[in-house]
Amino acid sequence: MLNRYFKHEDILVHEDFKLVSGETGQVLEQVDGVVKLDGRLCLVEMKWLKEPVGPDDVSRHMMRMFQRGWASALFISNTPFTEAALKLCRDSLQHAPIALATVQELVELLTVQASLAEMLTFKLDAAVVRREPFVPRRK
Numbered sequence: 001m002l003n004r005y006f007k008h009e010d011i012l013v014h015e016d017f018k019l020v021s022g023e024t025g026q027v028l029e030q031v032d033g034v035v036k037l038d039g040r041l042c043l044v045e046m047k048w049l050k051e052p053v054g055p056d057d058v059s060r061h062m063m064r065m066f067q068r069g070w071a072s073a074l075f076i077s078n079t080p081f082t083e084a085a086l087k088l089c090r091d092s093l094q095h096a097p098i099a100l101a102t103v104q105e106l107v108e109l110l111t112v113q114a115s116l117a118e119m120l121t122f123k124l125d126a127a128v129v130r131r132e133p134f135v136p137r138r139k
Contacts, residue, residue: 009116042072055088073098089133099123100134
């Protein structure tokens with residue numbers, strides 16, 4: 001559903017995919033989607049967890065981003081982010097921007113018919129400028 005939302009907003013570059021080892025057939029990596037925002041490629045991770053998002057949850061996605069050079073990352077969750085996860089993301093900003101969002105923010109965008117691309121660009125810019133990976137959506 002998230003990829004359909006991105007496609008509707010005309011920011012989807014690539015739907016979810018898996019990189020598989022040619023030798024073993026083992027899944028090496030799974031990416032939930034790739035979007036393009038103001039010329040930046042952004043790897044997307046979506047999590048539906050019972051508990052708040054912790055550093056272990058975001059670190060795998062950050063490694064995917066780091067292994068791709070100039071990529072940015074977007075992590076969307078149905079639960080809040082722990083202070084430890086926020087600190088890890090904040091500390092990684094010297095390497096690449098990562099922005100955090102909640103499902104609730106995306107739902108609110110739909111209800112007010114606001115631009116998803118503008119909101120995500122605002123979040124990535126805030127991560128770079130203010131060193132804050134999670135800045136709530138502008139009203």
